[in-house]
Amino acid sequence: MLCQKCETLITLVIVTKCRCEHFIHNSATEFSAASEANCFTCSYLWSLVQEHLEDSDPSPKHLHPSAREIPVSRVKFRLDEEMTLRMIWSTGEEWIHARFTAFPAGDPAFAMDRKVDVGTFSTSAQPDLWRQWLRTCMESHEKCREKQAQLRPFMPDRLIEVWEGETNKEYAWRLVRGCILGPVPYLTLSHCWGTAQPVRLMRGDDTYYHFHTASFLPKTYQDAFSVTLTLGFRYLWIDSLCIVQDDELDWKSQSSVMGSIYEHSACTIAATWARDGSEGCFIRREPSSINSAIIKLPSQEGQLIDHHMLAIDSYLDDVTSAPLNSRGWVTQERFLSRRQFNFSRKEVYWECDELIASEHFPKGVPDELWDLTTLNQDTTPGGHHSLDFEDKSKLRQAWSALVGQYSDCEFSRNSDKFIALTGLANKMRDATGDEYVAGLWRKDLHRQLCWVPDIDSRFRFDRFTATTYLAPTWSWANADGPVMYDLRYIARERRLALTCRSN
Numbered sequence: 001m002l003c004q005k006c007e008t009l010i011t012l013v014i015v016t017k018c019r020c021e022h023f024i025h026n027s028a029t030e031f032s033a034a035s036e037a038n039c040f041t042c043s044y045l046w047s048l049v050q051e052h053l054e055d056s057d058p059s060p061k062h063l064h065p066s067a068r069e070i071p072v073s074r075v076k077f078r079l080d081e082e083m084t085l086r087m088i089w090s091t092g093e094e095w096i097h098a099r100f101t102a103f104p105a106g107d108p109a110f111a112m113d114r115k116v117d118v119g120t121f122s123t124s125a126q127p128d129l130w131r132q133w134l135r136t137c138m139e140s141h142e143k144c145r146e147k148q149a150q151l152r153p154f155m156p157d158r159l160i161e162v163w164e165g166e167t168n169k170e171y172a173w174r175l176v177r178g179c180i181l182g183p184v185p186y187l188t189l190s191h192c193w194g195t196a197q198p199v200r201l202m203r204g205d206d207t208y209y210h211f212h213t214a215s216f217l218p219k220t221y222q223d224a225f226s227v228t229l230t231l232g233f234r235y236l237w238i239d240s241l242c243i244v245q246d247d248e249l250d251w252k253s254q255s256s257v258m259g260s261i262y263e264h265s266a267c268t269i270a271a272t273w274a275r276d277g278s279e280g281c282f283i284r285r286e287p288s289s290i291n292s293a294i295i296k297l298p299s300q301e302g303q304l305i306d307h308h309m310l311a312i313d314s315y316l317d318d319v320t321s322a323p324l325n326s327r328g329w330v331t332q333e334r335f336l337s338r339r340q341f342n343f344s345r346k347e348v349y350w351e352c353d354e355l356i357a358s359e360h361f362p363k364g365v366p367d368e369l370w371d372l373t374t375l376n377q378d379t380t381p382g383g384h385h386s387l388d389f390e391d392k393s394k395l396r397q398a399w400s401a402l403v404g405q406y407s408d409c410e411f412s413r414n415s416d417k418f419i420a421l422t423g424l425a426n427k428m429r430d431a432t433g434d435e436y437v438a439g440l441w442r443k444d445l446h447r448q449l450c451w452v453p454d455i456d457s458r459f460r461f462d463r464f465t466a467t468t469y470l471a472p473t474w475s476w477a478n479a480d481g482p483v484m485y486d487l488r489y490i491a492r493e494r495r496l497a498l499t500c501r502s503n
């Protein structure tokens, strides 16, 4: 639903295509009341304002003091140049924007008329839909099938075997060695460890090779067992149980093949919204935040018809900015997984090379709702992250974009920075035949050196040069924080003049 003020103003702005600013709420009280009454647009912007205030540095250098004293002053609508409806919270000193768009109801391309089953955990929402996405990808996606056919044989050293326990809703599991199993299809879990250490496999610990119930495992693992069996699989790979955590030799050998483990997995289950293992894949969802609001707007023929109001950044909020995707190790897990289910806060998303879909858009998330900051979106039909390019220039740009994203991730140990990128570096080496030097590529070194620290973020997070030696100062890996590449140099083939000086 929409509050009366939003409904009236949205209709007015869209019908008249008026580019002026229209004030909706003039006080925080009025704004929060509309949010609490479940106005779709007000509650979406309200949640962004709350997140912003929680994340703000307590002594931000860039924020005027009045912005903190007056957390909310005015809320307004504006139609921008691309005719996107912007809802803006403004204090006069800073602005938070929410962008919305409207789709005609009943458009078969979007399958939007089915409401997401809310008030239930996402597990019971759409298992048929998950199976359908997986089956369609395996049977009909040409690019995904081609990629599968090119894989060389590989099996992880250890896998978890999962089956239904004797008591209702309890799963049974044990560890099995890959060499005994032979080639079997398996799934992988991508998750945040968080501050709570999950159950770990330690040296000399053979007990996990025997039958166990799942009740003492973190909720995320139990939910992943449920997804594994729902999708018709029996084997699953989870890092903390399939790598001996206190054995440096095992850790190094398994970490170096982590890329292959995810690449060969039939599908990755990503606990995208969860900050640690206790939160799980499945979440109880708020009806107001999931199902879109309906508003009557004129069709092209001028008749008033129902439209669905949607937040343009829902994929960005739900997936790209989710806790899991701020973790360094996850970059290659996501890049190298051929298929992935994202269990996010609001919806379950499917990602493969030919399709990005959601419960709202099971046949494909429309272009307008993709996160425009994601990588390689012009190269794969579904916008899935990938380094699969024939074109060397695109490959080079993809690596630079990857570095930009990767350098902004968090690492529990700075020394993991190179090892957590090994799978992707191997892939790049296979594709280019080039030599990898401290995170850069030798034949393209003159362009690869054109990185700069991301100044804004550096101020915010107070991160500069890494405290322990990891790479020479000319490598992006030496900067302890986000870096960005200047695409003027990366994208062009022209020669660059390079001057070297030594002190």
Ligand SMILES: [Zn+2]
Pocket: 002, 003, 004, 005, 006, 007, 034, 039, 040, 041, 042
């Ligand atoms: Zn409203």
Ligand SMILES: [Zn+2]
Pocket: 136, 137, 138, 141, 144, 352, 353, 354, 355
């Ligand atoms: Zn596919």
